[in-house]
Amino acid sequence: MRHLLASALLAASSLPALAAEPLSAQAFESYVDGKTLYFGMAGQSYGVEEYLPDRRVRWSFLDGKCKEGYWYEADAGQICFVYxxxxxxxxxxxxxNEGSKLRAVFENDPTATVLYEARQNDEPMMCYGPDVGV
Incomplete structure (x- = not known):
């Protein structure tokens, strides 16, 4: 009985370690492809990213100004974006993967930014054209 209890405790204690593994590029792509994800930080809206075919992306800080870019897998399973x-x-x-949503840790400075997926949809983002002067 003690061995069974010890085995159960050991298995339960290893679950959080498995949950803490970052998503692979394949798992990330499968999750985001064709979606628009809205991210928040510390309870506030932060930005939105549209995930397009061929690992292309479109990002906005929710101000209507969008940046085009792409993503790729770097060393240690990090997902890097170039805009x-x-x-x-x-x-x-x-x-x-945190339940049914994503948590993102900025690896260029992991103490600075952690984003949480606030919501998602499959609608394109609203992007305004370039500023027009007179």
Whole structure:
């Protein structure tokens, strides 16, 4: 009986470690492909990203200004994003499945930004055109 209880406790204690594994590129792609995800940070809206075919993305800080980019898998399973306004500066994240939503840790500075998926849909993002001057 003690061995059974010890085995059960050992199995239960290893579950959180398994849940803490970052998503692989394949799992991430399967989760996000064709979706628009809204992210929050510390209870506030943060931004939205549309996941397009061929690992292309469109990002906005919810201000109607959008940046085009793409993502790729880097070392250690990180998912890195390259945007048109900073092609030499990839933004690398680790994504974790938290129940039915994502948690994202910014790996360029993991103490600075942790985002949570607030909601998702399959509607395209609203992007306004470039600023028009007079």
């Amino acid at each position: 048109e306004d900073a092609p030499e500066d990839p933004q690398c994240w680790s994504f974790f």
